[in-house]
Amino acid sequence: MAEGYVEYSGLKKNFGAVPILHGIDLKIDEGAFVVLVGPSGCGKSTLLRMTAGLESVTDGDIKIAGRLVNRVHASNRGIAMVFQSYALYPHMSVDENLAFSLKMRKTPLERIAEAIKGAAGILKLSPLLDRLPAQLSGGQRQRVAMGRALVREPAVFLFDEPLSNLDAKLRVEMRAEIKALHQRLATTTIYVTHDQIEAMTMADTVVVMHDGRIEQVGDPLAIYDRPENLFVADFLGSPAMNLLDGKVVATDYPDQPRAVEVAPGVLLPIPGGAAAEPGQSVVYGVRPEHVALVGEDAGEPVTMTLVEPAGWETHLHADLAGLSLRILSVERVGAKPGDRAGILIDPERVHLFDRATGRRL
Amino acid sequence: MATLTRGGETAMIGREPGFFDALMARFGRVILIGLPLAFLVIWTMVPLIWALLASFKEPLEIYESRSFWPRNPSLDAYWTVLGMDGFGKWMFNSILVTVVATIVPLILSIIAAYAFARYLFPFRHVLLLLYLVPRIIPRVSLIVPLNDLMTDLGLINTYWVLYITYIASAVPLATWILVGFFKAVPREIEESATIDGANMWNRLRYVILPIAWPGVVTAAVLCIREGWNEFAFVLALVTETGMRTLPYALYMLKDSMGVQDYAVYNAFTILTVLPLLVVYLLLERRVVDSIVSGAVK
Numbered sequence: 001m002a003e004g005y006v007e008y009s010g011l012k013k014n015f016g017a018v019p020i021l022h023g024i025d026l027k028i029d030e031g032a033f034v035v036l037v038g039p040s041g042c043g044k045s046t047l048l049r050m051t052a053g054l055e056s057v058t059d060g061d062i063k064i065a066g067r068l069v070n071r072v073h074a075s076n077r078g079i080a081m082v083f084q085s086y087a088l089y090p091h092m093s094v095d096e097n098l099a100f101s102l103k104m105r106k107t108p109l110e111r112i113a114e115a116i117k118g119a120a121g122i123l124k125l126s127p128l129l130d131r132l133p134a135q136l137s138g139g140q141r142q143r144v145a146m147g148r149a150l151v152r153e154p155a156v157f158l159f160d161e162p163l164s165n166l167d168a169k170l171r172v173e174m175r176a177e178i179k180a181l182h183q184r185l186a187t188t189t190i191y192v193t194h195d196q197i198e199a200m201t202m203a204d205t206v207v208v209m210h211d212g213r214i215e216q217v218g219d220p221l222a223i224y225d226r227p228e229n230l231f232v233a234d235f236l237g238s239p240a241m242n243l244l245d246g247k248v249v250a251t252d253y254p255d256q257p258r259a260v261e262v263a264p265g266v267l268l269p270i271p272g273g274a275a276a277e278p279g280q281s282v283v284y285g286v287r288p289e290h291v292a293l294v295g296e297d298a299g300e301p302v303t304m305t306l307v308e309p310a311g312w313e314t315h316l317h318a319d320l321a322g323l324s325l326r327i328l329s330v331e332r333v334g335a336k337p338g339d340r341a342g343i344l345i346d347p348e349r350v351h352l353f354d355r356a357t358g359r360r361l
Numbered sequence: 362m363a364t365l366t367r368g369g370e371t372a373m374i375g376r377e378p379g380f381f382d383a384l385m386a387r388f389g390r391v392i393l394i395g396l397p398l399a400f401l402v403i404w405t406m407v408p409l410i411w412a413l414l415a416s417f418k419e420p421l422e423i424y425e426s427r428s429f430w431p432r433n434p435s436l437d438a439y440w441t442v443l444g445m446d447g448f449g450k451w452m453f454n455s456i457l458v459t460v461v462a463t464i465v466p467l468i469l470s471i472i473a474a475y476a477f478a479r480y481l482f483p484f485r486h487v488l489l490l491l492y493l494v495p496r497i498i499p500r501v502s503l504i505v506p507l508n509d510l511m512t513d514l515g516l517i518n519t520y521w522v523l524y525i526t527y528i529a530s531a532v533p534l535a536t537w538i539l540v541g542f543f544k545a546v547p548r549e550i551e552e553s554a555t556i557d558g559a560n561m562w563n564r565l566r567y568v569i570l571p572i573a574w575p576g577v578v579t580a581a582v583l584c585i586r587e588g589w590n591e592f593a594f595v596l597a598l599v600t601e602t603g604m605r606t607l608p609y610a611l612y613m614l615k616d617s618m619g620v621q622d623y624a625v626y627n628a629f630t631i632l633t634v635l636p637l638l639v640v641y642l643l644l645e646r647r648v649v650d651s652i653v654s655g656a657v658k
């Protein structure tokens with residue numbers, strides 16, 4: 001198999017006696033935009049900081065551009081990092097912030113001026129060069145932090161939750177800007193976030209992490225359409241996938257020989273190819289947008305419990321034989337709580353997981 | 362005052378606001394903040410002003426008149442002090458010892474405090490506490506052993522004895538202050554500088570010290586104050602007239618004058634305090650400036 005541009009093999013990290021990363025294996029292609037996503041505390045920052053050289057390696061290897069960097073100093077790894085807090089030098093003006101790394105490397109002054117001009121142009125910082133960080137807005141500080149990374153022309157950009165200090169609107173704007181910047185520079189980027197929407201929208205490749213392990217790696221939509229386990233199924237998607245405990249049963253219908261009984265007498269269809277035996281305990285997963293609302297006399301009967309119109313879509317909560325079900329409709333549903341309706345589920349959109357192992361069936 | 366909003370109107374709970382409420386509303390802040398401040402200012406300034414006024418009086422006036430104000434204000438006492446044999450030397454001694462006992466401890470403390478603030482070496486908490494021991498033990502109890510030691514070393518009546526003792530007592534103080542300021546510099550800023558290629562010395566110089574500058578100035582002010590005002594060590598370890606510092610000379614002045622000339626005595630006091638006040642005011646401005654200019658978040 002080809003070498004990755006950034007490559008982790010059997011990478012482990014302990015803080016004291018506490019294992020935090022349990023053996024990370026991952027290859028990142030040159031020019032890729034990889035997003036590490038996972039709940040808070042799963043070890044994303046630790047992995048990124050180890051890549052940067054800010055944390056030591058307990059076991060395993062990190063390679064950047066074919067070079068083993070386990071013991072290479074942070075300043076010599078060819079990386080640049082953007083921190084969540086931006087970590088701007090508060091006593092330096094914007095241009096001094098941008099120039100600092102080049103000055104430390106004894107770059108000739110003309111080259112520094114050129115680099116600052118270039119970065120300031122790309123990031124629209126030119127009118128702000130004389131300001132101190134305290135005189136900038138959150139979005140502007142974010143840009144300075146990116147500019148500081150940019151002037152070094154690194155081999156790899158590392159971002160640690162760079163947008164989490166911005167308000168929702170600015171976050172969406174900066175998301176697009178970072179993505180556009182990557183499309184323009186094509187620098188290999190590792191981006192950490194706990195926000196699955198950020199992960200889905202920005203990544204070429206999403207790496208879902210949980211408890212110091214990689215749960216799944218892949219194209220964002222591929223992972224969304226085919227989560228390999230319960231954790232990934234639950235974590236990606238908003239509103240989250242419906243996950244119902246049930247048991248596989250045999251039916252009398254020739255075209256649907258098996259189904260899942262999620263409540264006494266409530267049978268839901270499953271994909272034809274699913275490797276599930278009758279009697280097996282499973283978790284039945286279906287995304288809210290794959291539950292179709294139909295008339296009261298068709299499908300499984302449900303009762304509406306909550307209706308949340310959100311403009312272009314409607315979020316509904318329904319009661320299915322005592323189970324709570326989330327439904328997402330892009331129609332303007334005129335339903336009210338208490339209304340009765342029926343639901344239909346396309347069996348090919350159903351995800352089936354083994355209840356004991358959490359693995360996809 | 363608690364209010365309720367009902368149908369667009371504001372209903373006041375409790376009694377109608379009276380004259381006192383109006384007064385408090387208008388002057389409350391001024392009174393709450395101003396009164397204690399005024400008290401503090403008076404508390405600290407009155408002795409100084411008293412000494413200043415007394416220094417303008419005639420030699421024996423203090424025994425004869427109870428007035429606060431001098432009868433015939435004059436600068437005679439100052440000319441007497443400035444004309445004293447040795448005053449110039451004492452002033453020089455004070456300045457020299459204070460400068461050394463400020464710069465050297467600052468350099469040592471900056472390095473030590475950086476280690477305490479950033480490195481996770483074993484026993485650092487205990488060590489930082491032990492650091493304080495010289496300041497917890499009463500200075501007077503150190504004098505006899507120090508005197509023996511310094512006599513053996515042949516350092517009595519040299520500047521070295523003052524340098525060593527002053528530096529030793531200033532380092533713990535400055536270190537404790539700086540550790541707090543250094544710890545307050547966000548770690549990520551330093552990590553950023555590390556990635557940017559700054560080694561430890563460059564990080565200290567270009568990142569930590571500028572951000573923690575108010576702390577450095579605070580430590581410097583305290584070192585200066587300690588060195589300038591130190592009395593016990595200089596009293597015990599120096600005997601020659603020419604080696605005295607200003608506080609010691611001031612103390613000796615009392616004994617050397619038969620009938621005490623309070624005007625001269627106070628003029629000497631004022632001349633001893635004045636340089637310190639000037640330094641305070643200069644440095645204080647710099648701290649305020651650096652805070653105002655946004656160097657500290």
Ligand SMILES: Nc1ncnc2c1ncn2[C@@H]1O[C@H](COP(=O)(O)OP(=O)(O)O)[C@@H](O)[C@H]1O
Pocket residue numbers: 015020038039040041042043044045046047
């Ligand atoms: N310096 C450290 N010392 C001890 N534990 C740490 C340290 N840094 C992180 N941890 C722990 O490691 C785990 C993962 O942290 P982190 O990588 O920051 O998670 P994430 O970025 O995914 O939220 C957390 O449980 C955290 O408490």
Ligand SMILES: [Mg+2]
Pocket residue numbers: 041044045046161
């Ligand atoms: Mg984190």
